[in-house]
Amino acid sequence: MIVSRRKLIAALGAAPVAALLPRNAFAAYPDRPIHLIVPFAAGGNADIVGRLVGDQVSQRLKQPVVVENRGGAGGAVGAEAVARAAPDGYTLLVGSNGPLTVNPVMQAKLAYDPLKDFAPIALTSYVPHAIILSNKVTAKTIPELIALAKTRPVTLATSGVGSATHMTLERFKAATGANITHVPYRGGGALMPDVIAGNVDGSMTEFSTALSLHKGGQAHIIAVASAQRSQLAPDIPTFIEGGVKDFTAESYIGIVAPAKTPPEIIDALQKAIVAGLSGGPAPERLRSLGAEIATPEQMTPNGFAAFIRADYANMQAAAKLAGITPH
Numbered sequence: 226m227i228v229s230r231r232k233l234i235a236a237l238g239a240a241p242v243a244a245l246l247p248r249n250a251f252a253a254y255p256d257r258p259i260h261l262i263v264p265f266a267a268g269g270n271a272d273i274v275g276r277l278v279g280d281q282v283s284q285r286l287k288q289p290v291v292v293e294n295r296g297g298a299g300g301a302v303g304a305e306a307v308a309r310a311a312p313d314g315y316t317l318l319v320g321s322n323g324p325l326t327v328n329p330v331m332q333a334k335l336a337y338d339p340l341k342d343f344a345p346i347a348l349t350s351y352v353p354h355a356i357i358l359s360n361k362v363t364a365k366t367i368p369e370l371i372a373l374a375k376t377r378p379v380t381l382a383t384s385g386v387g388s389a390t391h392m393t394l395e396r397f398k399a400a401t402g403a404n405i406t407h408v409p410y411r412g413g414g415a416l417m418p419d420v421i422a423g424n425v426d427g428s429m430t431e432f433s434t435a436l437s438l439h440k441g442g443q444a445h446i447i448a449v450a451s452a453q454r455s456q457l458a459p460d461i462p463t464f465i466e467g468g469v470k471d472f473t474a475e476s477y478i479g480i481v482a483p484a485k486t487p488p489e490i491i492d493a494l495q496k497a498i499v500a501g502l503s504g505g506p507a508p509e510r511l512r513s514l515g516a517e518i519a520t521p522e523q524m525t526p527n528g529f530a531a532f533i534r535a536d537y538a539n540m541q542a543a544a545k546l547a548g549i550t551p552h
Contacts, residue, residue, distance in 0.1 A: 254314055254490050258289040261480075263319045264303025266296045270352060270431065270514075274478040275319035277510060278349055281501025282494065299387070300324030301335060308337035312483040314490035318343065320481045322389035326536045330544035331387040333551035340537065343481040345529035346491055347498045348519040350511050351477035353451035354393045355461070356381070357435040357444050358427035359420050367401075367448050367467025374403040382408040382416040382428040392543035393450065393474035394429040399546045400469050407547075420444050431476050433515030450474040457515060477536070479519075479529050491526055499524050 259282065263275045272294060279290035295303035304324035310316035318324070325339045337343075356370070362379075364370040373379060383390040386409045398405050408425050410416040417434070419425050421443050428435070432449050436458060439446040448464045449455055450473050464472040480498060482491060499521075502508050508518050522528040544550075 254493060255286055255288040257315065258291050259283075259286070259314070260316050261290050261292050261319060262303045262307050262316065263292060263294045264296060264300035264321075264324050265294065267294050270433065270476065270516075271300075271319050271321050271478055273514065274350060274511065274516070277507055278319075278478075278480065278498060278501065281507050282497045285497040285500055286493065299328050299331065301328050301332060301337075304328075304339070305336045307481070307483060308342040310483050312344075312486040314482060314486055314494065316483065317346070317494070318481050320345075320479050320533075322476055322536065322540075325481075325533055326540045327387055327389055327392065329537070329551070330540050330549060331551060335551075340534065342484050344484050344486045344491055345526050345533060346480045346482055347495050347525065348477060348479040348523040348529040348532055349498065349502060350516040350518050351475035352431045352433045352514070352516045353449050353455070354390055354429055354474040354476065355432040355435050355446050355449045356397075356427055356429055357420060357438060357446045359423040359425070359444055360442075361423035362426050365445065365447060366462070367464060367469060370447060371401050371403045374405055378404050378406045379427075380406045380408050380425045382410050382419065382425045382430075384416065384430070385409050385411060387544075387549060389474075389476050390429045390431070391547070392540055395543045395547040396474065396539070397429070397464075397469065397472070400472060417444075431515070436515050451517065455515070455517075457512070475517075477519075477532070478516075479532075481529075495524070495526060 261275055261279045263272045265271050276292050279292050283290040295306055300323035304318055307316055307318035328335055329339060358364060364373045381394060383394055385391065394407060416428055417438065420428050435446050438444045446461050448467045449461050450464050452473055454461060454463060502518055511518060523532055
């Protein structure tokens with residue numbers, strides 16, 4: 226059938242305006258699944274927290290959140306993928322120390338800039354670092370450990386050169402002058418059997434990793450690097466109580482988007498994350514893992530951005546203390 230020009234114009238004039246607009250001009254965000262990239266293998270802290278937060282976001286924004294594990298290069302592989310993704314709110318990163326603040330001091334040819342290529346959404350939680358010692362070591366406090374280090378070198382393991390816990394160990398050595406030898410491992414889980422056996426004197430590790438060993442009597446935590454004692458183990462003093470002034474350190478988890486993601490999308494995601502962590506089972510699940518929930522200010526884009534910049538500066542300083550240069 227041939228339609229005349231006059232009839233075509235009349236038909237278009239009667240059509241709703243919305244039907245003539247591109248789909249993106251009126252589609253409410255989100256209108257399809259969101260992909261949340263975890264830049265590490267499944268099963269670790271970032272993966273556990275990412276899946277929990279993703280579930281909360283999905284419930285509130287009424288769209289599936291698909292969690293994808295893209296490990297490699299200390300989190301750089303997954304981080305680069307998100308940095309290069311379209312800034313439309315459908316590809317997000319579970320950000321942590323590794324890809325955001327440690328990699329810049331370790332990798333000379335990092336393919337993204339953590340301070341420029343991401344838009345922070347919200348810090349979700351962090352796990353403080355702690356020193357756990359073999360039961361073969363008699364020291365029970367920070368002062369006793371420092372005193373022991375004056376009589377012989379003390380060996381403390383971390384999850385690897387340039388890891389967040391390694392950087393914390395270097396800061397601790399600089400703050401106390403303790404004679405401590407760093408023993409790097411390939412991952413936090415691999416070193417714990419050697420701590421239990423006494424093959425190393427102890428470890429600087431995540432509180433969540435060490436807590437079960439402490440409670441089971443297999444080794445003993447002498448201090449936790451948080452501002453206050455943990456409710457999960459109120460018997461363990463902080464580094465500050467042990468005489469290390471203002472000493473805090475943690476492995477953190479937060480959600481970031483590609484830079485230039487529209488503010489209204491950032492706002493929608495931030496509100497969903499805050500709602501999910503303000504009550505119910507999600508925050509209790511995180512606390513049961515030894516994590517601390519971020520403060521309301523840290524759960525804002527500006528607050529998380531300030532947190533990242535501060536940790537970035539701390540990592541730069543710690544790398545200088547350890548003599549680490551990007552390679």
